[in-house]
Amino acid sequence: MEYRKSLLGFCGEDVVLYSGVSIVFPENVFIHSHAHIGERVSIRASQNSKVVIGEWCQVANNAIILTGGHIIDGGLYYGRNQFVDVELERNVWVGANAII
Numbered sequence: 236m237e238y239r240k241s242l243l244g245f246c247g248e249d250v251v252l253y254s255g256v257s258i259v260f261p262e263n264v265f266i267h268s269h270a271h272i273g274e275r276v277s278i279r280a281s282q283n284s285k286v287v288i289g290e291w292c293q294v295a296n297n298a299i300i301l302t303g304g305h306i307i308d309g310g311l312y313y314g315r316n317q318f319v320d321v322e323l324e325r326n327v328w329v330g331a332n333a334i335i
Contacts, residue, residue, distance in 0.1 A: 247290065264288075273298065273331070284318040292323050295331040 240246040242261040247268030255275040258264055263280035266272070266288045273296040280286045284302035288294070302321050305312040321335060329335065 244285070253296075267292075267325075270294075276300070279303065281318045285320050287320070287322040289323050289325040289327060291326045292328070294323075294329040295333070297331055298329050298333045298335070300329070300335045 239252060239256070239258065239261070240250060243258070243264050243266060244262050245265040245267070247266065247270070249269045250266050251271040253272060253274040253276075256272050257275075257277045259278070260280040260282060263282070263285040264278055265285065267290040269290055270288050270292045272278070272288070272294045275297050276294050277299045278286055279299070279301040281302050286300055286302060294300070300321055303316050303318045306315045306317055323329065
C-alpha cells in the first residue's frame with residue numbers, strides 16, 4: 236500500500252487504503268490525513284481534473300468517485316465527455332456503493 240500512496244499527488248498521515256482500491260491518474264488524487272478508503276473503491280481522476288479527499292473522510296466499500304461524465308442535453312453521448320474536479324471536504328462519510 237505504501238507504494239501506491241507514493242504515486243498520489245498528496246497523501247497525508249494515517250491514510251488507509253484497503254484491499255482492492257483502484258486509482259486512475261493517481262498524480263491527480265490528493266488524500267488528506269486520517270482518511271480511510273474502503274475495499275474495492277474506485278477513484279477515477281483524469282489528466283485535467285482532480286479528486287481531493289479531505290481530512291477524516293471515510294469512503295465505504297465499493298464506492299466510485301469519478302471526475303468524468305457525459306453531457307446530458309438530448310444529444311449523443313459518444314465523445315461528449317466533461318470533466319470536473321471532485322472535492323470531499325473535511326469529515327465526509329461516503330456510504331457503501333455510492334457513486335459520486
